[in-house]
């Protein structure tokens with residue numbers, strides 16, 4: 504078939520036609536154990552009955568209504584996600600990049616109103632990933648994503664992840680917000696050190712700088728708490744979410760706590776599709792399952808089981824294993840991409856995060872048997888290759 508796509512993705516040579524639970528099936532009928540979840544999207548796996556029901560019932564009633572009107576399903580999702588995240592207000596959008604764009608607008612307006620327009624800088628971390636729009640690229644602390652796309656949105660400043668003294672210096676009187684991924688996903692599943700997160704929260708509170716957490720990849724229960732912020736015992740002023748919050752229907756959100764909840768006013772921001780009833784119905788279905796103490800505890804337990812299993816492989820090709828809940832990674836002595844290709848042949852779907860790092864984001868419904876199976880496949884590939 505002629506390829507009309509712009510050449511932006513390194514697509515693997517497989518065509519999926521169906522999914523079921525933690526498996527995807529290709530057009531030759533072969534099953535693949537899914538340890539990628541569509542990059543942290545299919546958090547309840549494939550064809551989950553609660554999501555099928557939500558799609559069926561909502562699509563029979565109403566697919567879309569503009570945000571100029573009220574919608575009970577969307578209002579319920581706004582309440583549910585705000586309460587799950589322990590925040591005060593939410594703006595619903597469609598993707599992670601949009602959520603981070605919105606967070607930047609909140610920080611800039613918060614400071615502009617209180618301190619004047621000069622206090623507009625947003626500090627982010629080296630190695631961070633915040634999206635592909637010009638502004639979220641400007642916020643992304645990885646030069647490899649920047650080539651040929653300048654000029655960038657001014658007013659972003661980068662600090663080394665974990666460098667408390669550097670952070671203290673960077674958070675000066677020009678800064679409106681600090682944007683951090685508590686667990687950096689794209690750059691290799693790097694959990695921020697506890698002392699760094701604690702210091703960041705303290706400095707931000709003292710200087711009235713908004714602490715904004717990008718939990719687009721590590722939030723929504725993935726670490727074993729609804730927000731990774733909870734794992735660190737910090738209360739953000741703003742949180743961004745997307746990916747799995749509606750289980751596979753595009754949806755994003757930025758949420759604000761007391762300080763910033765009232766910053767955006769009528770006309771300040773908008774989205775045609777944001778909070779769409781179909782996405783909201785699926786978001787409600789996801790929250791009903793995920794935002795549950797026992798379910799979150801299982802995510803943490805299964806995550807630890809997998810991480811222990813990776814360590815127990817004792818492979819000379821694995822130099823480090825890390826993660827939190829069901830977001831984990833291992834560094835290799837060899838390139839990750841050929842390992843991914845071999846895993847595809849063997850029926851296991853994984854991701855990379857950097858040239859020599861494998862990343863694992865299985866659905867939350869993964870079983871220990873499926874974890875054992877993935878470990879066995881990975882073990883065989885690493886032994887042979």
Ligand SMILES: Cc1ncc(COP(=O)(O)O)c(C=O)c1O
Pocket residue numbers: 597598599600601603632633634635684688689717718719720721745746
């Ligand atoms: C931490 C983080 N922020 C932002 C984004 C951008 O999200 P989206 O691709 O939905 O725009 C991603 C996507 O990988 C992400 O991992």
